[in-house]
Amino acid sequence: MTTKKKYALATGAFALLLTYLSLYSVRETEFALVTQFGRPVRTVSNAGLHVKWPFQSILWFDRRLRIYNPRPSEFLTRDKKNLVIDNYVAWRIEDPNRFVQSVGDTSAAEMRLHDIIWSGLSASLGTQDLETLVSATPDKAQAAPMLDLLTATADRAALEQYGIRIVDVRIKRLNLPEQNKQSVFARMRAERERIAMQYRAEGEQQALILRASADRQKEEIISSAYKDAEKVRGQGDAEATRIYGQAYSKNPQFYKLLRTLESYKKVLDDKTTIILNSDSELLRVLTRGEAGAK
Numbered sequence: 518m519t520t521k522k523k524y525a526l527a528t529g530a531f532a533l534l535l536t537y538l539s540l541y542s543v544r545e546t547e548f549a550l551v552t553q554f555g556r557p558v559r560t561v562s563n564a565g566l567h568v569k570w571p572f573q574s575i576l577w578f579d580r581r582l583r584i585y586n587p588r589p590s591e592f593l594t595r596d597k598k599n600l601v602i603d604n605y606v607a608w609r610i611e612d613p614n615r616f617v618q619s620v621g622d623t624s625a626a627e628m629r630l631h632d633i634i635w636s637g638l639s640a641s642l643g644t645q646d647l648e649t650l651v652s653a654t655p656d657k658a659q660a661a662p663m664l665d666l667l668t669a670t671a672d673r674a675a676l677e678q679y680g681i682r683i684v685d686v687r688i689k690r691l692n693l694p695e696q697n698k699q700s701v702f703a704r705m706r707a708e709r710e711r712i713a714m715q716y717r718a719e720g721e722q723q724a725l726i727l728r729a730s731a732d733r734q735k736e737e738i739i740s741s742a743y744k745d746a747e748k749v750r751g752q753g754d755a756e757a758t759r760i761y762g763q764a765y766s767k768n769p770q771f772y773k774l775l776r777t778l779e780s781y782k783k784v785l786d787d788k789t790t791i792i793l794n795s796d797s798e799l800l801r802v803l804t805r806g807e808a809g810a811k
Contacts, residue, residue, distance in 0.1 A: 535571055538571035539568055539569060539570065539571050540566060540567070540568060540569075541566075541567055541568075541569060541575050542565065542566050542567070543561055543562075543563065543564050543565060543567060543577075544564055545564045546579060546580060546581050547564075547577050547578065547579060547580060548560060548561070548562055548577070548578040548579075548580050548610065548613045549561040549562075549567070549575050549576070549577055549578075550575070550576040550577075550578065550613040550614060550617060551569055551573050551574075551575060552573065552574045552575075552576060553570070553572070553573045553574075554572075557613075557614045557617055557618065558573065560612075560613050560614055562580070576613070576617065578610050578613045578616065579610070580609060580610060581609065582607055582608070582609050582684060583607070583608055583609060583623070584605055584606070584607055585605065585606040585607075585608060585627050585630055585631075586605050587604065587605075587606070587627075587630075587631050587634065587635070589601050589602060589603040589690070589692070590602060590635060590638075591694060592638060592639055592642045592643075593639075593642070593643065594642050594643070594645055594646060594647050594650070595642075595643055595644055595645055595646050596646045596647055598646075598647040599693070599694050600642065600647070600650075600691060600692070600693065600694075601691075601692040601693065601694055602638060602642075602688055602690075602691060602692075603688070603689045603690040603691075603692070604634070604638070604686065604687060604688045604689060605686075605687060605689055606630055606634055606683060606685070606686050607683070607684040607685040607686075607687075608626075608630060608675070608681055608682060608683050608684060609681070609682050609684065610626075610680065610681060610682075611676055611680055611681060611682035612676070612680030613680065614680065615678075615679065615680030616679060616680035616681065619678060619679045619680065620679050620681075626679060626681060629675070629678075629679055629681075630675065630681070630683070633671050633674055633675055633683075634667075634671060634686060637667045637670060637671050637686075638667065641663050641664075641666070641667050642663075645660075645663060650691065651691065660688065664686050664687055664688065667686050668683060668684075668685055668686045671683045671686060672684075
């Protein structure tokens with residue numbers, strides 16, 4: 518190989534190396550920070566292929582949202598109640614230049630976030646009573662507005678100092694310290710028992726009212742039914758008496774005979790033993806026949 522060819526190959530290799538060192542690409546999910554001898558020069562946020570000087574270096578940073586989950590911490594409310602708060606922080610890198618100069622990496626950034634959020638939560642919870650944080654009535658719960666204000670305040674501080682954007686701060690779990698749980702549970706049980714006794718007393722009172730009303734209605738119904746029954750019975754007796762009178766007036770002897778036979782049917786059966794005189798009025802029909810009925 519001649520010297521000219523060697524020179525051409527060396528020149529080509531150097532050009533390729535120079536091109537390799539001068540070009541870089543940026544993804545949609547990244548920031549690229551161009552540094553020169555360790556000093557940040559510019560930030561590139563547009564995705565695509567870009568050019569730099571060969572002696573410059575590139576630091577890539579993920580621009581997507583990150584979630585920081587600090588360890589649960591204990592805080593004190595305005596009414597002197599201890600609470601264990603388990604929260605999370607949604608954040609992302611907004612200014613890579615300031616981020617590199619102030620914190621450098623993600624672990625250090627989360628340490629700074631922990632300090633900012635912890636102090637913000639401590640100050641915010643110190644202005645709130647427990648019942649405004651935990652309430653069965655939605656309009657009394659003030660946790661969401663408090664966290665929105667904390668997010669805005671912490672975001673301004675983090676962006677100014679560390680180039681970090683805090684998107685959201687929320688509470689995952691709100692708990693009581695172990696040493697306070699039993700006393701709180703005892704108070705909760707006592708309160709529930711008091712409410713249960715109140716409900717039972719109200720229920721018994723309503724039951725007495727309903728029973729009294731039902732008994733009164735029962736007596737009214739029975740009285741009305743008895744009145745109607747007596748009225749119908751009286752009408753029936755009057756009608757029977759009228760029919761008996763008509764039957765008697767048409768044929769008194771036949772009517773007397775029928776009534777006598779009905780008396781026998783009611784009095785005499787196969788188990789009846791009666792000892793009477795032969796001239797007894799009751800046996801006259803049996804002993805004398807139709808003549809006895811007359």
